[in-house]
Amino acid sequence: MIKIHEETKFKIIDSKPIEKLTEESDKLLGKYKYIYNMFSNGFWNHNVEFEYSSFNLNLFSEMNSQFDLEEGYLYVQCYGDERTKIVWLNFNENEVDKLVGMKKECAEYTIKYLRDLEEAGIIEIPKS
Numbered sequence: 001m002i003k004i005h006e007e008t009k010f011k012i013i014d015s016k017p018i019e020k021l022t023e024e025s026d027k028l029l030g031k032y033k034y035i036y037n038m039f040s041n042g043f044w045n046h047n048v049e050f051e052y053s054s055f056n057l058n059l060f061s062e063m064n065s066q067f068d069l070e071e072g073y074l075y076v077q078c079y080g081d082e083r084t085k086i087v088w089l090n091f092n093e094n095e096v097d098k099l100v101g102m103k104k105e106c107a108e109y110t111i112k113y114l115r116d117l118e119e120a121g122i123i124e125i126p127k128s
Helices: 093-098 101-118
Strands: 008-012 035-037 043-054 058-067 073-082 085-088
Touching: 043 101, 058 101, 073 101, 093 101
Parallel strands: none
Antiparallel strands: 008 073, 035 043, 043 058, 058 073, 073 085
């Protein structure tokens, strides 16, 4: 089961697809766009932001992932804006239906993204 908390990590079991990423060929599995971040220890990052704007209110949720090939892990964080502060989104796969709005959208995307990486044999998701 997928559980997301402040900094969740998943073991990389096949780094070859990640090692093939370049600035010209920056999509993993043909759909997830990555950016090479020299300022973040040279990690390949995939970030997705979900926004909501109304009047003077701008809210967002974001999923951030980084492949650390040296350590052998994919790090994933989800967080969002709750009016005046940034908060971590903590959830597990069974709780996604209880979330609403951007939080739910972010959680659903994160679960699908991680399952796609697992099915491609890139990462391992713990059973419990």
